[in-house]
Amino acid sequence: MASPADTQVWIKRGAFLFIAFVIMVVQLVPQSMEPRVIDIARWHFRLVSPDICLAVTLVWVARRPKYAPVWMIAAIFLMGDLIFQRPPGLWAGLVVVLTEQLRKRSREFRSLPFLAEWGSIALGVAAISIANRLILAILAVPVAPFGMILLQMILTIAVYPLVVLIMHYLFGITRVTPGETGSRGQRV
Amino acid sequence: MARDKNTEDFVTPIRRLLVGVLLLALFGLFLVWRIDSPRVERFRAAAIDKVVPSFDWAMAPINGIVGLVTDFQSYQQLSAQNQDLRRELQQMKAWKEAALQLEQENAKLLDLNNVSLDPQLTYVTGVVIADSGSPFRQSVLVNVGARDGIIDGWPTMDGIGLVGRIAGVGQETSRVMLLTDTSSRIPVTIQPSGQKAILAGDNTLNPPLEFLEDTALVRPGDRVVSSGDGGVFPADLLVGQVALGTDQRLRVRLSADYQRLEFLRVLRSQPHETINDPGGLLTPEAEFYGPAALPSSALPPVVPSDG
Numbered sequence: 173m174a175s176p177a178d179t180q181v182w183i184k185r186g187a188f189l190f191i192a193f194v195i196m197v198v199q200l201v202p203q204s205m206e207p208r209v210i211d212i213a214r215w216h217f218r219l220v221s222p223d224i225c226l227a228v229t230l231v232w233v234a235r236r237p238k239y240a241p242v243w244m245i246a247a248i249f250l251m252g253d254l255i256f257q258r259p260p261g262l263w264a265g266l267v268v269v270l271t272e273q274l275r276k277r278s279r280e281f282r283s284l285p286f287l288a289e290w291g292s293i294a295l296g297v298a299a300i301s302i303a304n305r306l307i308l309a310i311l312a313v314p315v316a317p318f319g320m321i322l323l324q325m326i327l328t329i330a331v332y333p334l335v336v337l338i339m340h341y342l343f344g345i346t347r348v349t350p351g352e353t354g355s356r357g358q359r360v
Numbered sequence: 361m362a363r364d365k366n367t368e369d370f371v372t373p374i375r376r377l378l379v380g381v382l383l384l385a386l387f388g389l390f391l392v393w394r395i396d397s398p399r400v401e402r403f404r405a406a407a408i409d410k411v412v413p414s415f416d417w418a419m420a421p422i423n424g425i426v427g428l429v430t431d432f433q434s435y436q437q438l439s440a441q442n443q444d445l446r447r448e449l450q451q452m453k454a455w456k457e458a459a460l461q462l463e464q465e466n467a468k469l470l471d472l473n474n475v476s477l478d479p480q481l482t483y484v485t486g487v488v489i490a491d492s493g494s495p496f497r498q499s500v501l502v503n504v505g506a507r508d509g510i511i512d513g514w515p516t517m518d519g520i521g522l523v524g525r526i527a528g529v530g531q532e533t534s535r536v537m538l539l540t541d542t543s544s545r546i547p548v549t550i551q552p553s554g555q556k557a558i559l560a561g562d563n564t565l566n567p568p569l570e571f572l573e574d575t576a577l578v579r580p581g582d583r584v585v586s587s588g589d590g591g592v593f594p595a596d597l598l599v600g601q602v603a604l605g606t607d608q609r610l611r612v613r614l615s616a617d618y619q620r621l622e623f624l625r626v627l628r629s630q631p632h633e634t635i636n637d638p639g640g641l642l643t644p645e646a647e648f649y650g651p652a653a654l655p656s657s658a659l660p661p662v663v664p665s666d667g
Binding site: 193194196197198199200201202220221242243246250251254255256257258259260261262264265268269272311313314316317320324 | 400408543563
């Protein structure tokens, strides 16, 4: 498949890898080491950032599954597991499961309204977050407070439309329009 | 190749198989990690050792931009800051004078009492190259590792106070688990009451004190230093000050500047010499105690007295 006519695919794949790399490096940059906490009324919130890397991956898989091959996703998230001190392999495996589900359904997404796409993404993210938490609890691995994980999950879902917009206008990750063909007229 | 429905049907089962193998490998790795954590953690340390230092070129511009922004912010407050610093400097001068006098007095008293102190701790200084990148973990990566003789468990300080301890050593990097991490537990002493407690990180900036014997003896503002119990850390490293949290728990305001962790000192802490035997009984080895135990030639000839 790697004939010169498919350079486009490889450029997009490279872009995907590059985005994931940049997100990881930005997260690694040593900034303030203070855990950030905000107080709203008498509630105590620990600030967490959304899992941007996951959101980006989901956008690519839901819209252009060809540009985000499964081995690339597995490699990126396994690296993330190793670097960010997560239990190695579990989160990567769950993300692969979710993306495979979305990949299967990506043809349906082309004709569905955006809200439906967002809804199924939200369900998927919630499912793997809870599955992750459950498996860790069953195997008695020490876990972070549940509130933080919930907050991160919600933020990741909330940030999805924004990531869709950015990917649409900056990297051309649009929905496949009806009748669109590949470089040599094949189906996409 | 032109792909239509038919060719895809041939491709799909193979692909499904490969994805299955991939998933098996990933979850298998997780299970292996759960069963034999140290081995996989060593692999993780080695992987980070290889990968993260090579991110340096990518981090440099981001660091630069962030530095620019913070610099700009601090330029804005320059004059106010200057005034504050001047005032602080004045106070510090008075304190410095007092400290010098106290130091002399202390040295004199120690000398008079013939006190032998612990030898000074030596240290290796490292630069923070990356943080944990996850809101659930409080740790940083420093650029010294096994190559520099770093050993797991050594305490780490910034210029002022304790920051954390080494947890995971690679060849050229090592991970410092901060005191704020949820799995950090440090035995501490609270001065001046001498109460012992455990400083338990809970992912907030001010970790709470646990297992305090008598909270009535501890007041906000008391100094917290490491206690050296359990041989975890050398004693008397400054940790911070006691503060009363909004949740009415005693917490510690850490002395180390967690906003700007840039250079860290890893203290070469030698394990305490342990005393194993209970001490020999003070009995003589020979049956006789006294002159009879000595060889007779060593004794002066016995001169019988005639009363």
